Amino acid sequence: MRIDVVSIFPDYLAPLELSLIGKARQDGILDLRVHDLREFTTDRHRTVDDTPYGGGAGMVMKAEPWAQALTAVADAAPGPERRPVLIVPSPAGERFTQALAHELAGEEHLAFACGRYEGIDERVLEWAAERFDVRPVSLGDYVLNGGEVAVLAMVEAVGRLLPGVVGNPESLVEESHSDGLLEYPVYTKPAQWRDREVPAVLLSGNHGKIAQWRRHEQFRRTALRRPDLLESFDAGSLPRADRNAL
């Protein structure tokens, strides 16, 4: 997979050189390139922003540097690929979910446009639709100062789904939100820690009971912390035993 990120703070993306994503880049699984938007300006001051039409606080990112940068990204595409997906982090975007992470993990080429200030001139997103599948995406219902933190999260969530990135693909199967429920609690040695025990069933070696206990814990936690997920949960997809646990 090829990933291009455009930002006025390219160093903000440095953490993507570390750990599993960094190793995936070294292994050639992920071809990730970060571009400084200011490299695509033409004036002496390398201007990327200006005052908003219609008034209002703050500044807006100018269209032309973005058009130059995104043209370079589209032209650098490795081959006659499908249109790249251009993810534009925004508080006004579709929610980023595990399902969207899986969808994006199936793409050949992702591009991320990190806005700052009050956002990017809207005409950029309209213009970019000629060469990209443009997707405004929100990390959550809170306001960050720019798109970089959202891109770090999304690249990690997508990158870890790529074959060969996570050591044990098994650990990708039973994870939060993969089956519509929150994950069960986990424990490790010692069995007794500061007068607190590990649930006895986990020491029983009875794998059927353990699976049942874990499933029940998923429901209990989801009902407690994220009842909204239970509204959209398809109980019909459950084996009868689990349905009875509801």
Ligand SMILES: Nc1cc(-c2ccc3ccn(Cc4ccc(CN5CCCCC5)cc4)c3c2)n[nH]1
């Ligand atoms: N999930 C999530 C993603 C982001 C995100 C992503 C990208 C950018 C680029 C800039 N910001 C900061 C920002 C955004 C919106 C406002 C409100 N303002 C009201 C008047 C009309 C213009 C907009 C203020 C500052 C960003 C924030 N935050 N949260």
